Amino acid sequence: MFGNFFHKMASPPWFYRISGKLIPWVGAICALLLLYGLYGALVLAPADYQQGDSFRIIYIHVPAAWMSLFIYVLMAVCGVITLVWRMKMAEVVLITSAPIGAAFTFLALVTGSLWGKPMWGTWWVWDGRLTSELILLFLYLGVIALHNAIEDRQTAAKAVAILAIVGVVNVPIIHYSVEWWSTLHQGPTITKLDKPSIHIDMLIPLLVMALAFKLYYVVAMLMRARVELLERERNSKWAKEMLGEL
Amino acid sequence: MSLAEFLNMGGYAVYVWTSYGIAAVVLIANLVIPMQKHRLVVARLRRRFRQEQNPQ
Numbered sequence: 001m002f003g004n005f006f007h008k009m010a011s012p013p014w015f016y017r018i019s020g021k022l023i024p025w026v027g028a029i030c031a032l033l034l035l036y037g038l039y040g041a042l043v044l045a046p047a048d049y050q051q052g053d054s055f056r057i058i059y060i061h062v063p064a065a066w067m068s069l070f071i072y073v074l075m076a077v078c079g080v081i082t083l084v085w086r087m088k089m090a091e092v093v094l095i096t097s098a099p100i101g102a103a104f105t106f107l108a109l110v111t112g113s114l115w116g117k118p119m120w121g122t123w124w125v126w127d128g129r130l131t132s133e134l135i136l137l138f139l140y141l142g143v144i145a146l147h148n149a150i151e152d153r154q155t156a157a158k159a160v161a162i163l164a165i166v167g168v169v170n171v172p173i174i175h176y177s178v179e180w181w182s183t184l185h186q187g188p189t190i191t192k193l194d195k196p197s198i199h200i201d202m203l204i205p206l207l208v209m210a211l212a213f214k215l216y217y218v219v220a221m222l223m224r225a226r227v228e229l230l231e232r233e234r235n236s237k238w239a240k241e242m243l244g245e246l
Numbered sequence: 247m248s249l250a251e252f253l254n255m256g257g258y259a260v261y262v263w264t265s266y267g268i269a270a271v272v273l274i275a276n277l278v279i280p281m282q283k284h285r286l287v288v289a290r291l292r293r294r295f296r297q298e299q300n301p302q
Contacts, residue, residue, distance in 0.1 A: 042266075043252070053256035057265045064269070103272050111265040118261050216273060223280040230287050234294075243292050 010089050012229050013238035019222040026222075030215035037212050040205025048202075057115040062190065063210040065108035067217060068136060069171050071101035075143070076168035079161035091157045092232070094164060095147050096224035100217055102140035109133060112185075120184045128177030129185040132170055139167040153232075 041059035048055035075097050081090035112130070113123045124130065143160050150156035178187045190198055190206065198206075233239050255262040 047256060052258060054258040054261055056255065056258075056262050060265050060269045100276060103276050107269055107272055110268055114261045114265045118258055220276050220280070223277065223284065227280055227283045227287055230284070230291065234291055239291065240295055243288060243295060 010087055012088065012233050012236070013242065015089060016226055016229050016238075016242065019226055023219055023222055026215050027219045030212050030219060033208055033212035033215065037205050037208035040201075040208060045202045045205055046199065051119060054115060054118050057111050059205055059209045061108060061111040061115060062206060063213040064104045064111065065133070066210055067213050068101060068105040068108050068133070069174060070214070071097050071104065071217060072136060072139070072164075072171055073168060075101065075164040079164035082157055082161040083165075088232075091161075092225050092228050093221065095143070095157075095160060096228050097217075097221055098140050098143045098147075099224070100220050102137060102144065104213070104217075105133065105137040105140055109137065116184070122184075125184050127183035127185060128181035129174065129183055132174040132177050135170055136167075136174060139163070139170060142167075 037059065041056055045056070045059075047053050075094050078090040078094035078097070081087050082094060109130070112133075116125075117123050143163055146163055147156050147160045150159055177183070178185050189196075190203070230239060253259060253263075
């Protein structure tokens with residue numbers, strides 16, 4: 001069944017049609033989760049015993065940072081599929097994910113800075129975690145710039161795929177940076193297993209926000225992918241038929 | 247908890263609300279941009295197809 005699904009997803013007209021139907025539903029679920037997540041984050045969760053209410057930035061910061069890593073890994077996977085199987089849809093997902101990944105990385109950096117100022121007394125330090133996350137932002141921007149710079153579509157796809165794959169080495173560096181190097185950035189604190197473990201009223205909104213951000217990514221990526229597909233396939237029969245019925 | 251207390255965020259209002267505000271702007275922009283682009287591309291392609299069907 002999954003094989004069939006992916007086979008269909010690889011077909012541009014099918015992807016365009018199904019994504020058009022999916023977007024409102026996924027968007028609605030995402031909006032509901034976001035509302036509940038924000039309520040939990042700003043109202044239900046108790047203030048932190050050390051950081052007071054400033055810790056509420058975590059509900060944007062951590063899900064954004066998780067997404068910045070998730071999207072990059074997904075782009076690298078798409079890069080492999082592009083190079084090995086030359087699947088057109090993988091190319092489209094790769095390139096349309098880049099601006100969204102860049103947006104999440106930017107948010108992780110900015111909210112981290114806004115959190116760092118009251119807690120650490122500084123907006124920025126050149127430590128492992130912050131520097132490697134900044135490099136991630138440059139990798140995203142690099143993918144976008146490289147894609148725009150190369151005229152020939154096949155060459156551009158290959159170049160971007162290679163950059164995405166090579167850049168993925170940065171992902172484990174970001175993840176383990178707080179354990180490898182001493183730093184101002186706090187270590188892993190979202191845990192139920194170690195002490196001090198996170199309070200359940202703090203944890204639930206965080207997981208809800210993380211899920212909402214993931215669904216947001218699906219919606220934003222599908223919307224961009226549809227535009228990209230229409231432009232690429234503007235001379236195809238399906239595009240003409242589709243626009244006839246719109 | 248009063249509304250003023252809520253908005254004050256234990257004295258961290260500037261940092262907390264700026265974070266949430268920037269996130270809102272960035273996330274909304276990332277939906278509006280492809281929406282507008284989609285409308286533009288559809289309009290442009292429609293015009294082209296129409297011209298192809300009835301060339302003057």
